[in-house]
Amino acid sequence: MTLRYGLLGLLAEGPASGYDITKRFQETLAAVWPASHPQIYRELSRLSEDGLIEVHTTGPRGRKEYKITDSGLKEVKNWLANSSVDHIIRSESLIRSFFFWLIEPEEVLKHLQAEEKYFASQATFYEGYAAAKDRGEFGTSKQTESARITVEAAARLNRSLAEWAKWSQEKLNHK
Amino acid sequence: MTLRYGLLGLLAEGPASGYDITKRFQETLAAVWPASHPQIYRELSRLSEDGLIEVHTTGPRGRKEYKITDSGLKEVKNWLANSSVDHIIRSESLIRSFFFWLIEPEEVLKHLQAEEKYFASQATFYEGYAAAKDRGEFGTSKQTESARITVEAAARLNRSLAEWAKWSQEKLNHK
DNA sequence: AAGCGCATGTAAAGGGTTACATGATTGC
DNA sequence: GCAATCATGTAACCCTTTACATGCGCTT
Numbered sequence: 001m002t003l004r005y006g007l008l009g010l011l012a013e014g015p016a017s018g019y020d021i022t023k024r025f026q027e028t029l030a031a032v033w034p035a036s037h038p039q040i041y042r043e044l045s046r047l048s049e050d051g052l053i054e055v056h057t058t059g060p061r062g063r064k065e066y067k068i069t070d071s072g073l074k075e076v077k078n079w080l081a082n083s084s085v086d087h088i089i090r091s092e093s094l095i096r097s098f099f100f101w102l103i104e105p106e107e108v109l110k111h112l113q114a115e116e117k118y119f120a121s122q123a124t125f126y127e128g129y130a131a132a133k134d135r136g137e138f139g140t141s142k143q144t145e146s147a148r149i150t151v152e153a154a155a156r157l158n159r160s161l162a163e164w165a166k167w168s169q170e171k172l173n174h175k
Numbered sequence: 176m177t178l179r180y181g182l183l184g185l186l187a188e189g190p191a192s193g194y195d196i197t198k199r200f201q202e203t204l205a206a207v208w209p210a211s212h213p214q215i216y217r218e219l220s221r222l223s224e225d226g227l228i229e230v231h232t233t234g235p236r237g238r239k240e241y242k243i244t245d246s247g248l249k250e251v252k253n254w255l256a257n258s259s260v261d262h263i264i265r266s267e268s269l270i271r272s273f274f275f276w277l278i279e280p281e282e283v284l285k286h287l288q289a290e291e292k293y294f295a296s297q298a299t300f301y302e303g304y305a306a307a308k309d310r311g312e313f314g315t316s317k318q319t320e321s322a323r324i325t326v327e328a329a330a331r332l333n334r335s336l337a338e339w340a341k342w343s344q345e346k347l348n349h350k
Numbered sequence: 351a352a353g354c355g356c357a358t359g360t361a362a363a364g365g366g367t368t369a370c371a372t373g374a375t376t377g378c
Numbered sequence: 379g380c381a382a383t384c385a386t387g388t389a390a391c392c393c394t395t396t397a398c399a400t401g402c403g404c405t406t
Contacts, residue, residue: 012277081278
């Protein structure tokens, strides 16, 4: 159901087509909830069937702009305010660490170095994004303020995983 | 494919039945990669078909103990050493934050308080677990050392999300 | 007129959850 | 004898990914 609410949330900002939303998802939400275009188009059809969104305008090349309906807006708000949070997190990166004992320490170190580099570069990216938002480069709308909070989480998560990878290397070296 | 390698990894420690592995998954890997028993039984059948594991002994109540084969062991090791890491992380908790602007600040604060509490309690749990491991309560095997690294990640992740939730509340209050 | 990017979709296959179902053994 | 727990599985459904498919519009 999460994708459903993600789409409603994006449409709450204003009308958009499946294509627009796909791009928006890639740009902003891919870090916390990836979604591919077939999935998005299908879910938009369902939302439309259920009356939570409706076709606003049609453009060239069969472009369909969707608009959120009143019941759709009610639905997202209710999700945000009253539903319980699903805390499940899956990380291939972390499950791998559980099995490090199966390979040679040198290979583990090599792996952890690459992981540290990856997470650090991600963290740096989000930290820079956060700083730009703080300088006001994306305006001061409510939406921007919420996005700032999400970016903070992405930055912190990646930074702490980078530090974890570093800590793990030290742990392996000192014994 | 990740579940597949997770099962092979657990079986690399020694023979176990689907039931045993389900429990083991619940206890140790649920934090980083949840798996339900139907999924596990199905994957074990496939692994057996593919010759990566084999039935070792059969016990009471149709209990089947599986044992990893040489090619199975080769397969996990190869996964760990040579395959590229999938860094995708999905978090409903974080995608929600992107849409905070849709609800009242008081509701956001209430929500963030609950989130902070949840993540902090998880963090405390894993930190305690890590401390127990450091006191040697789980022995000093290679497996324990790897698990220690995974637990460290779980602790850090949850701690940083708890801090993020706290930071977000302050951010909302100071403006 | 050719090629690129816009824009929308379908199809197939696999991953994952939830509910249902069954029977055996152990402990009280 | 009864209840709890062990132990395995099937079925139905939904979510997600990857590959395939198509046609329009703009730019060069």
